[in-house]
Amino acid sequence: MASEGHQVRSTAALLRVSESGYYAWCRRAPSGRVLWHARLTELILSIYRSSEAMYGSRRIHHELQERYGINVSRGTVELLMRQAGIRGRAGRTRWAAGQMLDSRTARRLWVTDARAHHTRTGTVYCAVVLDTNQRRLMGWSVDRTATQELVHRALDAALVRDAEELPPVRAQHTRPTAYAFTEHMQTLALAPVTARVPDRHAQASVDLFWRRIGRSLLPRQYWNTPESLQTQLMSLLEDFSA
Incomplete structure (x- = not known):
């Protein structure tokens, strides 16, 4: 709210937090979890783009484990993809006999x-x-x-x-x-x-x-x-x- 032009004092009073606590939060370095999620999001976006926006959370989760050796839950991958505003294409291709007509x-x-x-x-x-x-x-x-x-x-x-x-x-x-x-x-x-x-x-x-x-x-x-x-x-x- 403060970044939108609202006064810090009135906003802190409205949210029942101290001004000193707010400024301390502003000076605080990003947590390890935040940094890890940012790095993970970069890898997810890289895999997603290389697949030409085809891969969903299941396939990206597999790529993270097999190609990069990253042990992360599929739920985390789904969360980060949702936050990044990306999703895979629905539907699966079947392995079956027959010529591909293209x-x-x-x-x-x-x-x-x-x-x-x-x-x-x-x-x-x-x-x-x-x-x-x-x-x-x-x-x-x-x-x-x-x-x-x-x-x-x-x-x-x-x-x-x-x-x-x-x-x-x-x-x-x-x-x-x-x-x-x-x-x-x-x-x-x-x-x-x-x-x-x-x-x-x-x-x-x-x-x-x-x-x-x-x-x-x-x-x-x-x-x-x-x-x-x-x-x-x-x-x-x-x-x-x-």
């Missing part, structure tokens, strides 16, 4: 992604090759170590499957496939140095695929050993690629 079908696009799944006694790495235009799993590979060979096996499986499905005459006239490697691949140091990163549409298809895998896996508390998780993943991926 300009992106001009070329085939294969996106390679890799994820690390942690158990109590070790880690299992999984690389997949997805045809994001037709939303199909083309190839996959599962191993206990994150090496270039993990990705090579997934790509080899995708190429073999693609060659088997296309008649020889059609294969000779098929336009070249475009490849892209996600940020997860770069984080695990499995992507080429000059790798192309897919656009947000392709990345959304990859995320939807992993959510389906996550819903089909047994709960995390049952991942007692890397061997048991590896068996689960291989069985699921075999079903998805059938």
